[in-house]
Amino acid sequence: MVGIVVVTRAALLIARRASTWTVDEHLAGLSPGCVAVDLSSPAQVYCGTTRAGLFRSRDSGRNWEPVGRGIDHLMVTAVDVGHAEQADGFSVVYAGTEPSAVFRSDNGGDSWVDLAGLRALPSANTWSFPPPPRRESRVRRDRSWRARAHVRRRADMA
Numbered sequence: 001m002v003g004i005v006v007v008t009r010a011a012l013l014i015a016r017r018a019s020t021w022t023v024d025e026h027l028a029g030l031s032p033g034c035v036a037v038d039l040s041s042p043a044q045v046y047c048g049t050t051r052a053g054l055f056r057s058r059d060s061g062r063n064w065e066p067v068g069r070g071i072d073h074l075m076v077t078a079v080d081v082g083h084a085e086q087a088d089g090f091s092v093v094y095a096g097t098e099p100s101a102v103f104r105s106d107n108g109g110d111s112w113v114d115l116a117g118l119r120a121l122p123s124a125n126t127w128s129f130p131p132p133p134r135r136e137s138r139v140r141r142d143r144s145w146r147a148r149a150h151v152r153r154r155a156d157m158a
């Protein structure tokens with residue numbers, strides 16, 4: 001079965017295909033902003049929201065639970081799973097927040113440790129990127145661009 005995860009401002013959408021495609025909406029109203037799948041345990045998925053902290057699914061996104069004991073901020077702007085490093089049988093998970101902080105979990109998201117040494121990093125809200133090059137004669141170079149949607153495709157999402 002093929003699965004696609006799409007993060008929108010309104011909700012997390014998970015599309016699955018067996019004989020036909022079905023789309024389920026999750027975390028509506030919580031402003032999902034980022035998603036990460038644990039490749040060593042593909043049923044484990046994490047989603048950061050801008051209003052309610054971090055959520056985890058242990059069943060490929062069918063059900064979600066809040067996690068984040070130890071994360072001080074409700075605005076989770078980044079989440080990633082460190083696939084090369086394992087601790088106690090779990091992949092290491094990192095969560096970035098606003099105000100700027102990074103947290104680490106060694107137990108599948110049950111608890112988190114503040115990586116306080118990284119607090120000196122600039123806030124993600126202050127980053128800017130040049131606009132993509134265009135071939136048009138009139139190009140506005142005074143704009144900054146940000147990615148607002150995150151898409152993950154997993155061939156092994158059940």
